Amino acid sequence: MNIKKNILNVVMAIALLAYSIPVSVNATEADYSNLIVSPAEKPSEGGALQILEKSGQKTICDQSGKSIQLRGMCTHGLQWFPGTINNNAFAALSNDWGSNVIRLAMYVTENGYNNDPIGMKEKVIKGVDFAIANNMYVIVDWHMITPGDPNAAEYSAAKAFFEEISSLYPNNPNIIYELCNEPNGEAPGVTADANGWIKVKNYAEPIIKMLRDKGNKNLVIVGSPYWSHRTDLAADNPVIDSADNTAYAAHFSAGSDYPTTDDTDRRKVMTSIKYALNHGVAVFVSEWTLAEAGGMIESGGLYYDYADNWLDFFSKNNISWCAWSICNNNYTSSSLVPYEMCKTNETSLDPGDDQLWSPNEISPAGEYYRARIKGITYNPIDRKKVDFTTNLFDFDDDTTQGFGINRDSFVKSVMLSNENKALKLNGLSASNDISDYNFWGNARLSAEASGLYKDIKDAENLTMDVITATPATVSIAVVPQSYYHSWIDPKNAVQVVPEDFKLQQDGSYKATLTISSEDSPNLKAIASDSKDSILTDIVLIVGSTTSAISIDNIAVSGTHTIVDQPIVHSPIGTPTIPSDFEDSTRNGWDWDKNSGVKGSLTIEEANNSKAMSWYVQYPKVKPSDLWTASPHIRLIKAKATPVANNYLTFDLYLNPISASKGSILIYLVTESPELGYWAMASEKYNIPLTNLNQVEKTTDGLYHYKVNFDLRKIDGDKVILPNTNLDPLTLVFYDVNCDFDGKMYIDNIKFSNDITQ
Known part of the structure; x- marks a missing residue:
């Protein structure tokens, strides 16, 4: 049972590697000078957002008139991933990731709002409340994709929806309204030209007027044609907004929409943004991904270099952004590790009460997004290295789990028992040498009757809890044993001293004692032997200034180096239907x-x-x-x-x-x-x-x-x-x-x- 558990840990670790290998190389930090930036200003300081002109460009500013860059994450579709809406996740994004904004992607079609208006509205309201509670701005996103015209009958509830949300949160400085996610050509759609933009403008202006008439001065984002690639069209004919507080959405995928220095082709996203900035409107990149865009599915690799170029451009021009998406599905752009059979368990959308996702719970894309949101150097973890801990003895079965006095012990008077689900040692008064090196006269315990059979490959440390009635000094030397590695003298004993002990709820004191592979050469020999890394016994040589102690939770820990195991398929062959596979290929599948x-x-x-x-x-x-x-x-x-x-x-x-x-x-x-x-x-x-x-x-x-x-x-x-x-x-x-x-x-x-x- 324990061996199977250890093997599973290794298999799961291999999955992290297989899932995480990027196609493109890591970005060179020195290439761009604006990737390391100050922490994002939170609403508690920034207050109500406004669009002002700075250095000849319209840009988003805080309540004092200072430029402010919003950096954060988009949710995925709330109809598919409602679990994202929880306080722990929002707290993790705000505090650990440093986000000052989150975008709530409320799909209208695709089984979204139109399918369940009450339920979807409730999710948005909860998301807004969590964002406010965790000191973030929040984008309420009317996420329209198919059909591509925001005036289509499917989107007829837009004005009423925004009127209701704005009535619940009148002129709330945290809230940003995004009126149409990605106008596009899907029938009935809008064309990627001035005529298409006029359709979007005609949709947006009545909603903006309604918001302003009700006294809501909130920042508004309006999508642009061709899946929000054409902010230049909005610059040529901006919406009428009495508050002059409308920005225009630009969306891109780093693996498909490349950075460019060509300022002539306005169909390119970066050129379109530059044109918009140079012609008097503000741009908000409300959705972008580190991956490719492939229709509705993002696939392929992760494009760090291109993304760095984009984000450097955003910082230079104070353009705010939200990355897609905080999710745990198998899209490469998702921020959390997904489920993959026999490889990885999915990361929970709720990080738990500690309000932290661990590094190995965050995907390669999420790791990059987090660093760039925080404005810190991007140092990816080595996903070929996976930390592990293997429990050896926990004494939870109310026995001594095979421990006894070793036959070569100089002290025979120690009595062993299980007390409070720990190994109790009584009679240590004659085993009192607590020095580093003169430990040979102390009591020796061994677990040779335990049936111990644990693989400790790559173990670097052995730890155990030491429990006493009062703080004391306890010194322990360790000799792990395997079939071929029976004995190498410990280099030294390791101490815990009174200052290391912490008072427990039951009145006892506990300290954790850590023995390294340098302290115990036999630990190193076994853990590094690819042919004999199975632990079969362990000898503890114990000295103490008190006559009774308990030992619990004996475990080894270290780091596995993962070797990717290739998957071998039959030849893919020529894509064809009918597919009968008689040519011994997969016919393109x-x-x-x-x-x-x-x-x-x-x-x-x-x-x-x-x-x-x-x-x-x-x-x-x-x-x-x-x-x-x-x-x-x-x-x-x-x-x-x-x-x-x-x-x-x-x-x-x-x-x-x-x-x-x-x-x-x-x-x-x-x-x-x-x-x-x-x-x-x-x-x-x-x-x-x-x-x-x-x-x-x-x-x-x-x-x-x-x-x-x-x-x-x-x-x-x-x-x-x-x-x-x-x-x-x-x-x-x-x-x-x-x-x-x-x-x-x-x-x-x-x-x-x-x-x-």
Whole structure:
């Protein structure tokens, strides 16, 4: 049991490495002079925000008229990640990350506000309250994406929404209103030109007038056309705002929207921002990511150098920003470590009462965002090094756990017992040498009867709690033992002195004694031996100025160096539908970037045919984001058009190690640009695991399902035509409280009118 736990710790550590390797190299800090900046000014000092002219440019200023830069994080969609809205998370962002702003991404469509107006509004209100309580500005974001025109019927509630929020928080200096996230061309959309901007302006002005008429002078942010890439268009025709307190949103992805020195092409985001600043309007970068932009999904690597260039530009021009996003899904831009099968557990969106996410709970993107928000030097942790602690003895079973007086002990009178779930040593009056080196005459204890069998590879220290009735001096030398490393003399004993002891609630005193591998050469020998790092016994040589002490929580700790284990797939082959895998390739199928399962995809025999297979073990403790935790396989560049067919069909085979509860729900998704980068089959294919005994089995013992999706039934009333290219195409095998552990096989993926063949 303990060995399995240690192995799991190593596997989990490997995951951190596999998840974290960036594509681009770390940025060189010296390249940019404006990355190290002062801590962000908080609302308690900055007060109400205003736009003023400084050095010929409009910029955001605090209540005293001093320039202020807001730096912080965006939430992901509150409909998908409501757990982000908690006080501990907001406190961590404000205090540990140094954020002075947080952006609440309240999606309107995509199962957001329109689906649950009361629930979504409550989440926003809680977020505003937490932001105010934790001394941050807060952006209330009407997060519109599809359709792309803020005047569309889907967004008709915007004015009423902002009127209600502003009535709850009249002229509150912490609040910023973002009226339309990313106007774009998705039908009915807006064009990336002056005409498109006029549509946005005509939408925004009545809402701004309503806010001003009610006495709200708050900063307002208005999105710009082409997914908020074109602030230059707003500069040519600014909105009418009686308070003159409107900024224009610019959004970018560091891996797609590169910094530029070209000041002529206004279609480039940085050029557009420069044009806007030079033509009299303020810009607020309310959303940006360290990753690439790929339709609605961010993927690929992390682009530190480009991001440094961007942020240096922002600091030079006092442009405020929020990074995307404080989340724990499998997007590379997410700030917290996600779930990935057999590798990492997801970081909780609630960091706990200490209001801190540890370094290993923060993703590589989050680590970068945190440093840049704080304005400090970016020093990434070495994700090939993972700290560990392995418990050896805790005495919680009310026994001495195999400890006794060693047969070579010079002092035989010590009595050992378990008292208060600790190892009690009575009769130490004859074992009283507390010096560093003259410890050989003291009592020797050993755990040879314990059945100890613990792997201590890479251990650097051995620690234990020493408990006494009154503060004392206790000196302990240690000789760990393994099969091949039976004895090397301790270099010295290690002391805890009266000043080290702390009074406990039960009236006792406790100190922690730490023995290094330099103090105990045998610890070093065992921990560094790749062939014999299993601890089988431990000898403690104990001296004390008091006749009775207790010892508890004996443990080793150190740092593992992680070696990435490559995953070997079958050849990917040429993307094609139908996919029958008979050429021993994957026919272009691969893991989606956001899949929580990313093991080997191999071509194997199933039902006397070649099929693509993978192993999946659905987690017992369910992560909050089961969508990205589940397996996603994806096909791209196959020119997947259904022609005259109404269905997508395939054979699925299951070979479970265990499967007794819950179900697997299969989704069909396309990110086709022709369908607005996201369309999903309305009907999902359900596989209940409670009735496997009723399912047809093949001659090779596999459970067989003929899966089909009706392409005439697509969410959102979207229509797939015979010539619609469905690339990229994704199948998601969603976890519905299931316990499936085993292999899946997929074969004969095709468009068809016959769902039986």
